[in-house]
Amino acid sequence: MTSITPALRFALAGRVISDGRLKEDSVIAVEGHRITFAGNPTEFAFWDQRSDYELTRLPEGYTIVPGLIDLHCHGAVGGDFPGGTAQEIRSAIDFLHASGTTTLLASLVTADRSKMLEQAALLAGFCESGDLAGIHSEGPFLSHARCGAQDPAFLSDPDPDFVDELIGAAQGQLRTMTYAPELAGSEALVEQLASQGVVPSLGHTDADAATVTDSLNLAREELASAGFDGFTENPTITHLFNGMPPLHHRSPGPVGACLELAVAGHVIVELIADGTHLAPDMVRTLFSLIGARSIALVTDSMAAAGLRDGSYELGPAQVTVLNGEARLTSNGALAGGTATMLQVVQRTVAAGVPLHDAIASATAVPASVLGLSDEAGRLHQGFVADLLVLNEDLGLERTYRRGVLLGKPPERNL
Structure with a gap:
């Protein structure tokens, strides 16, 4: 812009x-x-x-x-970060900046590995210029059972060689990666990410509570020992509730484990508080339970953000947007959001969350994840x-x- x-x-x-x-x-x-x-x-x-x-x-x-900070964003106004051209990405970034999101990560989705590497390299240029604060990779080490809009054909167990390739393609700009802790090799993945300055973000998982707790405790230990100046010690949770089994009183699963650790201040949970991914009452309840300091509001926005209903792309997937809801054309699964960060803040406040708390979760908290607490937020x-x-x-x-x-x-x- x-x-x-x-x-x-x-x-x-x-x-x-x-x-x-x-x-x-x-x-x-x-x-x-x-x-x-x-x-x-x-x-x-x-x-x-x-x-x-x-x-x-x-x-x-x-x-x-x-200025608002978005840790999880796949694009806007027709620009798809996981698959778009440089011009389309430029348009999306300009729109998001002008809409109040002055700092953002560009999120990839699970796709063909060569395409992920290609897009990481393209996005790295926008990071070098200061237009983006880094890159988030949502996958490909995710659960088949909870893949959501991620293409199951490209999911796999953690592969350290590909992680090194992705970090290299991103020119050191990979900031966070979503992973499922139940997959073979996830412990080594957490250690590898933390040692490279990449925040592990648990999500798209079907794991039980014990597995989640153990993995997040390991991630926290690894981040603390990594020794990066100003670096966060708290792993994040990719869009809590979405892409994981629901909370059940006899099987707390990922949600129960993440809530307990968030209350203790040991993890930061992403919430897509757009009125579609979470009920407003749930957003208000979570702020009351775990507090703004453990919540990062995100959009999970895709190419349709800022545009009308219609057909769009999210990486390799076709998405249909109707009444502002983005869903896979193939099976109707939710496929990202269409709200801006300011709209997420507005809807969070409308849900009954105090404005100062909503602003903190859209500014200071995500800044801490990115190691920018002395610079932004x-x-x-x-x-x-x-x-x-x-x-x-x-x-x-x-x-x-x-x-x-x-x-x-x-x-x-x-």
Whole structure:
């Protein structure tokens, strides 16, 4: 998305949400790509550099929040990260940035291995330029029984040689990988991923609770011992509830194990809180049970995000979107989402979750997964100037990415 205002000095005054807290009257000042001041109006009045900044007071009811961060995204506006061209990927990234998702991973799906390597190499270029924060690989080491929209023809047990190939093709930009812990070789996979700075993300699994707990504890130990500066110690859970057996009182399965570890603060669970993948009541219940600090809101969006109902692609699969729901044309299985991160936040709040908690789970928590806790996800002095201005209805008024004001997405895409 072409910027409509170059990076420069400016300051905004109004209500701010950051670090899981609401501050009714604050000032955020930006110079170039960085936040240079974050504090209250009194502090700003005595700041020795304040005369260099043009201060704009936002209308009552408006809120400044950090730019949103999506850990699980397969594309938008016709651009399919697992299979699209460079131009299509460029269009998807621009749309997502302008829609308020200022930081995102591009998610692959299980496919022919040569295609996965090809797309990883293509996406790596967008990571090098700073347009993407990295790559997420959803598979191919997943359960046949819980493959969801993943093509079972390409699933396999963990293969260390392919992992090395994928990391190499991604030019070191592979950040997370979804895996099923019941597969032969999963322990070695967890160790291999952590040693390379890739966060294991448990999902698409039919494992019992004990297997899940053991694998996640191992992942946490491996991440802690990997020694990467600022790196997360918590593995993640790929879209909790989706792609796994339901919670049962005599068979807690993956859901029960993940909830217990999330309450302890030992894992971060992804929630696709788009109103389709999870009931709103369940989203509210999960925030009450495990808290925002253990939840990362995600979209799992695919090429139809930002567009009308119709036929689309998700990697090698054909997808039909009807009433905003994306399902495999072949068998009707859910096949990703069509909401943006801001829409997920809006629906999370509509479900009864406090706004400051929803924002934290869409900013600071995913930033911690990516090792960006000192760079993004919060509004602090020295942080990258990624911030949104929302109106009283949580509608998007402005998106700043690296201090640059972006144009709004075209109305025809909304």
